[in-house]
Amino acid sequence: MHKLVFCFSSFALLAAVMGAFPPPCDSEIYCTGPILHQVQKAKLFDDDKYFVDMKLKAAPGVVSSAFRNLSNQFPNRTVPPAELQEFLSTYFETPGTEFESWTPPDWPDKPTFLGKVADQELRDWAQKLHNLWKSLGRKIRADVRDHPELYSQIYTPHPVIVPGGRFRELYYWDSYWVIKGLLLSEMRDTAYGMIQNFLYLVNRYGFVPNGGRVYYERRSQPPFLTLMVESYYQATKDEDFLRAALPILEKEYRFWMQNRSVAVKVNGEEHVLSWYSVQVGAPRPESYTDDLELAEGLTDDRIEQLWVDMKSGAESGWDFTSRWYLDGGHNNGTLRETRTSQIIPTDLNALLCRNERTLASFHATLGDGDSAELYNQAAEQRRRAIESVLFDAERGAWFDYNLVMQSKNTEFYPSNLAPVWARCYSRPEMAERAVQYLKGSGALQFPNGVPTSLRESGQQWDYPNAWPPLQHMLIDGLSQLPSEEAKQLAFDLAQRWIKTNWLAYAKYDAMFEKYDVNGDGKPGGGGEYEVQLGFGWSNGVALQLLDQYGARLTSESHRVLSGLLLPLVISAVLTLQ
Numbered sequence: 152m153h154k155l156v157f158c159f160s161s162f163a164l165l166a167a168v169m170g171a172f173p174p175p176c177d178s179e180i181y182c183t184g185p186i187l188h189q190v191q192k193a194k195l196f197d198d199d200k201y202f203v204d205m206k207l208k209a210a211p212g213v214v215s216s217a218f219r220n221l222s223n224q225f226p227n228r229t230v231p232p233a234e235l236q237e238f239l240s241t242y243f244e245t246p247g248t249e250f251e252s253w254t255p256p257d258w259p260d261k262p263t264f265l266g267k268v269a270d271q272e273l274r275d276w277a278q279k280l281h282n283l284w285k286s287l288g289r290k291i292r293a294d295v296r297d298h299p300e301l302y303s304q305i306y307t308p309h310p311v312i313v314p315g316g317r318f319r320e321l322y323y324w325d326s327y328w329v330i331k332g333l334l335l336s337e338m339r340d341t342a343y344g345m346i347q348n349f350l351y352l353v354n355r356y357g358f359v360p361n362g363g364r365v366y367y368e369r370r371s372q373p374p375f376l377t378l379m380v381e382s383y384y385q386a387t388k389d390e391d392f393l394r395a396a397l398p399i400l401e402k403e404y405r406f407w408m409q410n411r412s413v414a415v416k417v418n419g420e421e422h423v424l425s426w427y428s429v430q431v432g433a434p435r436p437e438s439y440t441d442d443l444e445l446a447e448g449l450t451d452d453r454i455e456q457l458w459v460d461m462k463s464g465a466e467s468g469w470d471f472t473s474r475w476y477l478d479g480g481h482n483n484g485t486l487r488e489t490r491t492s493q494i495i496p497t498d499l500n501a502l503l504c505r506n507e508r509t510l511a512s513f514h515a516t517l518g519d520g521d522s523a524e525l526y527n528q529a530a531e532q533r534r535r536a537i538e539s540v541l542f543d544a545e546r547g548a549w550f551d552y553n554l555v556m557q558s559k560n561t562e563f564y565p566s567n568l569a570p571v572w573a574r575c576y577s578r579p580e581m582a583e584r585a586v587q588y589l590k591g592s593g594a595l596q597f598p599n600g601v602p603t604s605l606r607e608s609g610q611q612w613d614y615p616n617a618w619p620p621l622q623h624m625l626i627d628g629l630s631q632l633p634s635e636e637a638k639q640l641a642f643d644l645a646q647r648w649i650k651t652n653w654l655a656y657a658k659y660d661a662m663f664e665k666y667d668v669n670g671d672g673k674p675g676g677g678g679e680y681e682v683q684l685g686f687g688w689s690n691g692v693a694l695q696l697l698d699q700y701g702a703r704l705t706s707e708s709h710r711v712l713s714g715l716l717l718p719l720v721i722s723a724v725l726t727l728q
């Protein structure tokens with residue numbers, strides 16, 4: 152794991168290229184400064200996230216001053232690894248000390264929806280997935296609230312369900328699928344607390360940060376809070392909750408409109424669409440050496456732009472993917488050609504369209520027809536923008552638009568069908584046409600799910616990885632369409648996904664964050680870190696599919712019977728006749 156890092160031998164050299172953009176946060180320990188720089192460059196730990204999750208044993212000013220004193224003892228101010236280790240053990244605690252163990256008190260033994268799962272093996276497994284919530288619960292210690300300067304952890308008032316593995320804090324878009332799973336598991340109080348945390352974060356920051364750490368506090372993630380509130384409201388019909396949440400959801404919406412939107416001109420007409428654009432410099436603290444190595448050999452201007460685009464890629468939730476590559480204006484190149492902030496993404500705009508309609512419906516529910524009308528108009532405007540800029544009538548789907556070449560990226564991604572999921576299109580035949588696009592895309596030929604792209608880039612949001620939220624959005628979208636063909640395809644994809652998750656669970660006794668579309672239960676790989684176990688959104692998606700299709704889904708052994716044995720029996724019978 153010890154790669155050499157040549158560039159930026161000192162923090163001063165790095166600081167010299169950082170002109171135009173603010174750092175990821177203001178902490179001189181966790182987001183910028185010589186301690187971060189030297190510790191990460193020394194590669195004392197396998198994962199750069201380790202150091203930035205350590206708690207301070209003394210005030211930041213004391214730790215910085217001690218480090219200055221220490222580094223002054225060395226001619227080039229570079230502290231050798233042994234002395235760095237010693238410094239860390241004097242001034243830092245190992246990660247994880249900010250939590251106390253917490254078992255969700257609302258966890259029931261046997262939620263009702265389990266009864267819908269007909270297949271015995273799948274029902275036993277669904278019970279185990281339900282049990283997993285207990286191991287993913289985390290409560291932040293009061294000390295984080297009282298001494299925030301000693302932690303990278305951002306204090307939030309309610310306990311949470313975390314994704315798992317290296318992701319030991321709350322994450323934004325993951326939590327949408329977790330919360331839907333919790334609601335099926337009849338854990339409304341836990342779901343409520345998680346939503347309250349996000350509302351608290353919007354009040355504090357004006358948007359929801361990517362995750363619950365200071366080094367994430369200047370970037371967001373796909374904005375799913377409005378849909379979390381919708382899911383909770385649908386489960387509880389609690390109007391007081393809705394009334395209290397709505398102004399905060401509108402505050403988040405204004406952030407996406409004011410800080411993440413851009414005017415795009417096509418055919419002489421101007422449209423406003425949204426993008427991921429994090430105008431923040433420096434390497435990501437939690438992937439510090441990855442970002443340094445990636446920038447090696449580039450000019451100072453390009454380095455800053457690359458780090459902006461890497462953070463914008465992280466904000467998209469797809470970190471990282473060939474979807475964000477732009478080489479010479481085309482969707483080509485390598486990770487270094489990541490140019491997220493030059494691309495208008497289909498899925499973000501579909502999601503915002505759905506949010507706008509959902510905000511309209513909340514206002515209507517609470518009796519404010521004028522506000523409902525405004526949000527409906529915003530949704531209609533975005534729908535028109537999506538159709539003018541992103542829709543391709545010939546191919547029958549929606550494609551990301553890059554502002555450099557002013558052209559669409561016609562490669563396959565599940566996000567090309569996001570407007571179907573969001574129901575953000577003007578004519579029903581557009582969605583049915585998208586089903587034909589999907590069938591002709593080549594993405595349905597894999598036994599274990601729909602891949603994230605058809606390009607094997609080595610990045611984790613590309614072939615051969617399949618991700619739970621993308622499967623769910625695709626299946627959910629198809630299942631709502633009127634045609635039998637779309638509904639059948641939705642079921643078929645649900646069956647593939649459940650089989651994949653179930654086989655992996657049988658083999659490894661674990662749920663993974665992503666799976667390999669060819670693996671028959673093999674976890675996914677690639678990217679910046681090892682595949683993680685746990686895993687919040689995987690469990691949430693599996694539980695939802697088991698709820699939706701529980702009467703028909705089968706585990707592999709039964710499928711072998713019905714899918715293999717039955718045709719054999721039939722053909723034997725036919726042969727005999």
Ligand SMILES: *[C@@H]1O[C@H](CO)[C@@H](O)[C@H](O)[C@H]1NC(C)=O
Binds near residue numbers: 160161
């Ligand atoms: C700093 O000095 C030490 C000891 O002289 C040397 O081993 C190390 O390579 C130097 N580091 C840098 C970044 O110049």
Ligand SMILES: *[C@@H]1O[C@H](CO)[C@@H](O)[C@H](O)[C@H]1NC(C)=O
Binds near residue numbers: 218
């Ligand atoms: C650093 O050195 C200065 C001067 O010797 C001293 O006053 C200060 O207490 C030291 N700081 C720490 C944290 O050791």
Ligand SMILES: *[C@@H]1O[C@H](CO)[C@@H](O)[C@H](O)[C@H]1NC(C)=O
Binds near residue numbers: 356358406409410
């Ligand atoms: C959004 O942009 C405005 C200026 O356009 C700025 O004042 C504000 O701080 C930004 N909000 C956030 C949360 O970054």
Ligand SMILES: *[C@@H]1O[C@H](CO)[C@@H](O)[C@H](O)[C@H]1NC(C)=O
Binds near residue numbers: 481483
């Ligand atoms: C894409 O990149 C590859 C490898 O760098 C190169 O061979 C190819 O010509 C590029 N294609 C386009 C359209 O730029």
